[in-house]
Amino acid sequence: MKNGKLLVAPTVLWLCVFFIIPMLIVVAVSFASRTPYGQVVFNWTFSNYQRFAEALYISIFGQTLVVAFITTVVTILMGYPVAWSIAKLPKKWQQPGLVIVMAPFWINFLIRSYAWVIILRSQGVINTILLKLGLITTPLQMLYNEGAVMLGMIYALLPFMVLPIYVSIEQLDRRLLEAAADLGAAPMTAFRKITLPLTMPGIAAGTILVFISSLGMFVVPDVMGGAKSALIGNLIQNQFLSARDWPFGSALSIVLAVLSLVLIMLYYKVLNTQKGGADDAKDVA
Amino acid sequence: MEQMIQLEGITKKFGANLIIPTLNLSINDGEFLTLLGPSGCGKTTLLRMIAGLETPTTGKIILDGKDVTHLPPYKRDVNMVFQNYALFPHMNVEENIYFGLKMKKVPEAEAAERVSQVLYLTQLEEFRERRPQQMSGGQQQRVAIARALVNNPKVLLLDEPLGALDYQLRKKLQLELKNLQRSLGLTFIYVTHDQEEALTMSDRIVVMNKGVIQQDGHPDAIYHQPKNKFVAKFIGESNFFEMGDSVYALRPEKLNLCLEEDCVEGKETQHPAPQFFGSVVDIVFYGTIDKVFIRLDNSNQVVVAYQYFDDVKRWKVDDRVGIWWYERDGVKVEQ
Amino acid sequence: MQKTWRSSVLLAYSLAVLAFLYLPLIILALYSFNDSRINAVWSGFTFKWYQALFQNTRVLEALTNTLIIGFFSTIISTALGTTAAIALHRYHYKFKTVINGLVYLPILIPEIVMGLSLLVLFSQAHLPLGKPTLILAHITFCVSFVVITVGARMEGMRNDLEQAASDLYATPWQTFRYITLPLIMPGIIAGALIAFTLSIDDFVISFFVAGPNSTTLPLYIYAMVKRGISPEINALSTLMMCATVSMVVLAEILQPRHHHRSQEE
Numbered sequence: 001m002k003n004g005k006l007l008v009a010p011t012v013l014w015l016c017v018f019f020i021i022p023m024l025i026v027v028a029v030s031f032a033s034r035t036p037y038g039q040v041v042f043n044w045t046f047s048n049y050q051r052f053a054e055a056l057y058i059s060i061f062g063q064t065l066v067v068a069f070i071t072t073v074v075t076i077l078m079g080y081p082v083a084w085s086i087a088k089l090p091k092k093w094q095q096p097g098l099v100i101v102m103a104p105f106w107i108n109f110l111i112r113s114y115a116w117v118i119i120l121r122s123q124g125v126i127n128t129i130l131l132k133l134g135l136i137t138t139p140l141q142m143l144y145n146e147g148a149v150m151l152g153m154i155y156a157l158l159p160f161m162v163l164p165i166y167v168s169i170e171q172l173d174r175r176l177l178e179a180a181a182d183l184g185a186a187p188m189t190a191f192r193k194i195t196l197p198l199t200m201p202g203i204a205a206g207t208i209l210v211f212i213s214s215l216g217m218f219v220v221p222d223v224m225g226g227a228k229s230a231l232i233g234n235l236i237q238n239q240f241l242s243a244r245d246w247p248f249g250s251a252l253s254i255v256l257a258v259l260s261l262v263l264i265m266l267y268y269k270v271l272n273t274q275k276g277g278a279d280d281a282k283d284v285a
Numbered sequence: 286m287e288q289m290i291q292l293e294g295i296t297k298k299f300g301a302n303l304i305i306p307t308l309n310l311s312i313n314d315g316e317f318l319t320l321l322g323p324s325g326c327g328k329t330t331l332l333r334m335i336a337g338l339e340t341p342t343t344g345k346i347i348l349d350g351k352d353v354t355h356l357p358p359y360k361r362d363v364n365m366v367f368q369n370y371a372l373f374p375h376m377n378v379e380e381n382i383y384f385g386l387k388m389k390k391v392p393e394a395e396a397a398e399r400v401s402q403v404l405y406l407t408q409l410e411e412f413r414e415r416r417p418q419q420m421s422g423g424q425q426q427r428v429a430i431a432r433a434l435v436n437n438p439k440v441l442l443l444d445e446p447l448g449a450l451d452y453q454l455r456k457k458l459q460l461e462l463k464n465l466q467r468s469l470g471l472t473f474i475y476v477t478h479d480q481e482e483a484l485t486m487s488d489r490i491v492v493m494n495k496g497v498i499q500q501d502g503h504p505d506a507i508y509h510q511p512k513n514k515f516v517a518k519f520i521g522e523s524n525f526f527e528m529g530d531s532v533y534a535l536r537p538e539k540l541n542l543c544l545e546e547d548c549v550e551g552k553e554t555q556h557p558a559p560q561f562f563g564s565v566v567d568i569v570f571y572g573t574i575d576k577v578f579i580r581l582d583n584s585n586q587v588v589v590a591y592q593y594f595d596d597v598k599r600w601k602v603d604d605r606v607g608i609w610w611y612e613r614d615g616v617k618v619e620q
Numbered sequence: 621m622q623k624t625w626r627s628s629v630l631l632a633y634s635l636a637v638l639a640f641l642y643l644p645l646i647i648l649a650l651y652s653f654n655d656s657r658i659n660a661v662w663s664g665f666t667f668k669w670y671q672a673l674f675q676n677t678r679v680l681e682a683l684t685n686t687l688i689i690g691f692f693s694t695i696i697s698t699a700l701g702t703t704a705a706i707a708l709h710r711y712h713y714k715f716k717t718v719i720n721g722l723v724y725l726p727i728l729i730p731e732i733v734m735g736l737s738l739l740v741l742f743s744q745a746h747l748p749l750g751k752p753t754l755i756l757a758h759i760t761f762c763v764s765f766v767v768i769t770v771g772a773r774m775e776g777m778r779n780d781l782e783q784a785a786s787d788l789y790a791t792p793w794q795t796f797r798y799i800t801l802p803l804i805m806p807g808i809i810a811g812a813l814i815a816f817t818l819s820i821d822d823f824v825i826s827f828f829v830a831g832p833n834s835t836t837l838p839l840y841i842y843a844m845v846k847r848g849i850s851p852e853i854n855a856l857s858t859l860m861m862c863a864t865v866s867m868v869v870l871a872e873i874l875q876p877r878h879h880h881r882s883q884e885e
Binding site: 336337368369 | 778784787
């Protein structure tokens with residue numbers, strides 16, 4: 001099996017051809033311009049990146065960041081207690097508990113967003129009930145606004161937050177809390193002084209995962225936000241499929257990719273410290 | 286006696302780390318040889334080189350007159366009992382034991398015969414259909430031995446095979462293993478860091494440290510005539526006394542004590558005159574003995590002497606004592 | 621006492637969040653059985669939307685496309701990913717971190733970026749968009765998941781088993797055939813299941829690289845959602861949800877890590 005080492009070659013080659021090269025082409029295209037008919041001309045210009053300074057795009061970037069930020073905060077508030085409850089379950093129920101929380105995540109965002117459309121639209125479930133009860137006389141407009149987009153994002157990404165937090169809580173050495181209680185800390189104090197700092201890496205990891213995912217999201221705003229609410233994802237999609245301005249779309253996606261990768265590197269830093277902590281805990285045990 | 290294995294000028298490097306500097310060793314046919322040493326001393330690496338799981342950086346390994354240095358493990362007539370048994374979890378006991386015979390393409394009838402023999406020998410007949418995960422540590426250990434023995438290897442290699450078991454079971458299996466080896470007349474190379482295990486089971490012990498053989502000999506010789514400080518310290522407890530240019534090792538049970546006032550210079554005693562004087566600093570009760578710790582005068586060295594109860598005297602902290610021994614008990618050791 | 625009310629509040633909160641996660645999906649599934657076309661009012665139980673699906677040639681075509689693409693992407697990505705995982709586990713590579721990075725990047729990069737970059741590649745290479753481009757794209761995002769899943773299984777396997785086989789006269793090929801392969805098989809199956817799930821469920825990347833005659837089920841659902849609400853979408857979505865979730869749960873059961881962890885406890 002002297003040549004066994006080469007078994008990794010097909011995959012490496014595949015990823016180079018269908019992942020790295022496309023990325024490089026996108027980088028190249030981001031420095032190109034387009035003809036009025038949508039053709040790409042390679043003339044090495046920065047103009048696509050300069051366009052980010054236009055007020056419209058600044059507001060879209062700002063909007064995207066705001067949505068991502070709020071989504072992240074809300075998923076922490078919703079996800080932490082859930083992760084905690086799962087970690088407190090008897091050992092053999094923890095895995096099933098986690099699967100139950102994670103399962104919806106595997107259903108694609110399109111179907112999950114569509115589920116909310118059924119509930120929120122003007123002839124939807126909520127409006128129908130409220131009308132029947134006589135609480136309202138005209139249907140509420142709950143869909144196709146920023147609130148709906150935010151709701152969809154939170155809904156879509158919540159499992160992403162629960163998983164890393166669960167991992168960090170599960171790794172927490174219970175004896176530390178017992179020690180804290182033994183030393184006279186009230187439950188809330190123990191939580192603030194021991195649990196929260198020690199599970200911070202999980203929160204940080206979840207934050208980065210959710211934040212990155214919401215930056216690149218275009219399905220949820222497309223389905224639940226209508227035309228009114230555009231985020232970077234929709235802008236990129238638009239450049240490629242309707243506006244046919246590939247150079248500008250490429251520049252946008254390069255920025256998105258770089259931003260995501262920077263955040264991912266941060267994530268790995270966090271993950272490593274988390275792992276280190278876990279190993280220390282094992283050494284003690 | 287016929288030689289089964291010769292290791293000639295073996296060295297082993299892992300990257301830049303020299304694990305084993307030049308090492309020579311011959312192992313006789315039918316011998317129970319133990320490689321003994323602290324973890325990281327190179328004993329397991331040596332065993333794995335004999336098995337073919339590692340290749341020596343330089344040197345030759347000769348098995349039964351044949352150079353096997355560069356033969357892969359599956360072409361060597363030696364078998365190994367792994368530290369954590371390494372039983373195949375997806376096969377039952379019988380399939381585990383059959384595995385080697387199947388790979389060697391031993392005819393079915395003969396294979397079946399050999400498997401039932403070895404199952405009988407290791408008292409595993411009733412467990413044929415069991416999966417390793419459904420068995421206790423001791424039973425798994427037997428399967429590992431059966432799986433190796435069934436191939437009629439020229440040499441059986443055992444890498445801390447009892448390490449994972451509790452004390453009682455270990456004692457029992459030590460005896461079983463020794464009896465098995467004796468009745469089969471097979472060469473065993475046994476790796477352990479447990480000196481007691483080595484002393485009870487082996488025909489010959491090779492004590493290793495940092496890849497170097499410290500002493501090679503009969504258990505009795507290893508215990509009673511340690512060649513150097515390392516061996517004396519690693520096997521049993523030892524006290525070291527510097528006398529002139531030499532260092533003498535003395536087992537704690539060989540040290541005798543007398544009250545200083547009874548044996549100071551000039552006093553008539555019925556035993557050799559004390560070589561050292563000191564004060565008792567601590568006494569620890571150990572059942573049949575007291576361990577008496579004595580700080581030697583004019584040094585910070587603390588030595589320990591075992592004193593039996595039927596001795597006339599029980600010692601107290603701060604007693605001033607003389608320490609004496611019979612000349613035959615002091616072993617001159619290399620530094 | 622205090623402890624009990626605290627944990628019951630926590631439990632209630634967690635159940636509420638769980639309801640938030642599942643209620644929309646349950647409502648979606650429920651309305652796929654609603655007799656009314658204007659579907660907010662419940663007007664009786666029916667299977668007719670499911671029947672309609674199976675008579676709709678465009679749905680059936682999309683289903684066929686989805687399965688063909690899923691089948692080929694799964695086979696190829698599983699073969700690629702498994703060999704890579706085995707090699708990565710067994711051998712030392714000078715550029716191991718680089719290779720690992722290459723494997724993880726496609727998972728970490730936003731899907732939309734991967735989708736459009738493949739679109740750009742195919743258009744630069746003058747490859748017409750269609751089933752082949754979809755298969756190429758799906759293999760690309762599936763292969764990393766296979767490498768990771770099989771790799772996790774290999775990680776969980778003690779390496780002294782292979783050494784023991786070798787000691788028992790098994791050649792490297794026999795060791796692989798009789799020891800390694802059976803032991804990592806659950807990981808390979810789990811990897812293949814995940815690849816298949818990802819492929820049949822993918823929308824974002826397919827959205828960029830699909831051609832006119834290669835509509836998959838998620839793309840079909842998107843087109844229908846854009847046109848308006850209909851009970852057929854509910855039915856189709858429900859079927860897809862069931863397929864996805866059951867496969868993921870199956871893969872989860874086959875995953876070794878959790879098993880090991882519980883054994884250690």
